[in-house]
Amino acid sequence: MSRVAIGALLATFVAFSAHAMSAQIDTDGDGKASLVELQTVFPELSEDLFLEIDTNADGFVDDEEMMIAVETEMIPDIETDA
Template sequence: MKSVARTLGALTLLLAAPAFAQSTLVDSDGNGTFSMAEMRAVYPDLSEEAFAAIDADASGEVSIEELAAAQTNGLLPTME
């Protein structure tokens, strides 16, 4: 019975890993902020209007602080 539980546990981790990897926001250009393209990689339905609302300083990029505020204010789901 323990081997079945271990097998199921391992299978669950293997199946969950790709989903987790797809939901990780990555600063692909390393500039410390997130572009529309970087945001859409995780939030494919993100509209330009929603991006503009999240980008509080209208810099064209989303900072970590803006991302946290958007999650706190319900503009984006929190990342697990």
């Protein structure tokens, strides 16, 4: 395997892990965050804000929704604010 291919593969793993749900939030390890899980880390999070973050209305916040919520400053980034 070429060095370029190995570098691309490693970059993919790093990019994936940077956007994966934090274990500090996803305490049950299902890859999604419930309102209760998010309120454990963000006690000020209201149900209304949770519903705003949960754009697909499935009752959970996934990696993409979490990333958007952090980027739009709906919630702080616990990785940089910790």
